[in-house]
Amino acid sequence: MTLFLVSALNASAQEWIDYKSEEHAFIAKYPVQPVQTLEVIDTEVGPLDMYMIMHVATSENSINVVYSVIKSAYPKSQFEDVADNYEDEVLDAAVQGAVQNVNGTLIFKNEVTHNGYPGRSFKIEIEKAYIYMNAYLVDNIMFVSQVICLTENDNNKDIKRFMDAFDIIKVKED
Numbered sequence: 001m002t003l004f005l006v007s008a009l010n011a012s013a014q015e016w017i018d019y020k021s022e023e024h025a026f027i028a029k030y031p032v033q034p035v036q037t038l039e040v041i042d043t044e045v046g047p048l049d050m051y052m053i054m055h056v057a058t059s060e061n062s063i064n065v066v067y068s069v070i071k072s073a074y075p076k077s078q079f080e081d082v083a084d085n086y087e088d089e090v091l092d093a094a095v096q097g098a099v100q101n102v103n104g105t106l107i108f109k110n111e112v113t114h115n116g117y118p119g120r121s122f123k124i125e126i127e128k129a130y131i132y133m134n135a136y137l138v139d140n141i142m143f144v145s146q147v148i149c150l151t152e153n154d155n156n157k158d159i160k161r162f163m164d165a166f167d168i169i170k171v172k173e174d
Contacts, residue, residue, distance in 0.1 A: 029165035066148040
């Protein structure tokens, strides 16, 4: 037990990697080099490219199971001539969709902004784990940063470390 605890502490104390993607317009910190994948998902507005830049833990020493940033671009036409609260509707639908996709329970949802862009910060409970997510809508592009942790590791400092390090390179101009 002591060896496991020391290993876990050492893994947590390691230097994280600064990750910058010019292509996807964000920066983040990961515990190790993440892997990028592309998945095409069917939605009400048609197929969307979903880029996932992710680290999935492979050892028992990891405090969290998944660290990821997801980027999807909606068709620009979807955001033309819409009501003032349309961005809020899109973000709230993203939260609801995330909860339904994992058959989870929404623990909290807060309205947030990042670099002037609207967003949602929320937590979902699933079986034996929690998912922390921040979703931001930058014009027609959705950015989601997320950490999945086992229930017993809830509220650990690496969740905050990952979520706080995420930044969108583009800043909204007034």
